[in-house]
Amino acid sequence: MVRGVNFSHQQPVIAITSGEPSGIGPDICLDLAGADLPVRIVVLGDKQLLEQRAALLGKHIFIQSYQRDTQPKKGMLEVCHIPVQVPVRAGLLDVHNADYVLQLLNRAYAGIEQGEFAAMVTAPVHKGIINDSGIPFSGHTEYLAAKSDTPLVVMMLAGGGLKVALATTHLPLRKVADALTAELLTEVLIILHRDLQHKFGLSQPRILVAGLNPHAGENGHLGHEENTIITPVIKKLQQQNMQVSGPFPADTLFQPFMLKEADAVLAMYHDQGLPVLKYASFGEGVNITLGLPFIRTSVDHGTALDLAGTGKASSGSLFAAVSSAIEMCHRSKFE
């Protein structure tokens, strides 16, 4: 069970999982050292790995071991040490460190459960290498939903003035249409509506829903899901006073004249919504898991193995994810 966040007199503590050790996660986490933030930041990861990566990048960073009841010294990067299983080389995945990546998430989740951490911000993981290690893993979104016994969560990315949520997440395209049921869509829209209210302070959120098929099914001539599933769900939720409209053809939905009427768009699948968002704001966007009983935000990019240890990785999205988590913490404090 996730306990409420204790904001009583101390600054909230936000856990940052440093992600795949051979990717850019450690690099961008180092940029948090000395950042002037209204919260206490704790990076979860291998202390030696972070020191080595700092040396590789030519950064002079002072790392302090995290102790829950000891306030950090100014300018220090607080690190909750979790050891890697095998030595790490920047840019080179190693299947033997897959379990380490999950240990970071488990430690962050345990801290959330106990009220130690107010929120979790995640640096990128490599889904493929975790699966190669024999552990089925679709993404943080699904992993954290399972860990917290949450039957359904919704992935939403925000950036460039857009908010794009997804009805389905990490699913092969072949399986998307079968997954789209009236029950799923109803639940997703209710979670999206509720979290836009609670996490973003939008009292009456306006949601535009994309169709699944080209031209939103062209009156049933190019697919039936709009007529049989999406439209009936929208009508039902409209009767419950939710400001939901559509289904709109996805190819013209992401136009300023449409978006100015909306707070968020619900896309039917990963690559229908996210390319638009990433075109608008890659490197500055935030991934938020809606529907969880705690706050989790993440970067909008992946492990960028090609950039690890080069100094070319931008930490803009990590800072945006931290800012977004801070805003949500404060909003939850006053609710």
Ligand SMILES: NC(=O)C1=CN([C@@H]2O[C@H](COP(=O)(O)OP(=O)(O)OC[C@H]3O[C@@H](n4cnc5c(N)ncnc54)[C@H](O)[C@@H]3O)[C@@H](O)[C@H]2O)C=CC1
């Ligand atoms: N939140 C997460 O844990 C996410 C993890 N991934 C995982 O990352 C792995 C690699 O995915 P890709 O599709 O290659 O996407 P990617 O985002 O890692 O890389 C795409 C391109 O963007 C560049 N790039 C990425 N982040 C950057 C940054 N911070 N600064 C500057 N340039 C940056 C990379 O160098 C590359 O050219 C996959 O295993 C995927 O599952 C992908 C997205 C999110």
Ligand SMILES: NCC(=O)COP(=O)(O)O
């Ligand atoms: N494209 C977004 C993505 O893959 C992030 O997934 P998750 O690890 O946050 O579930």
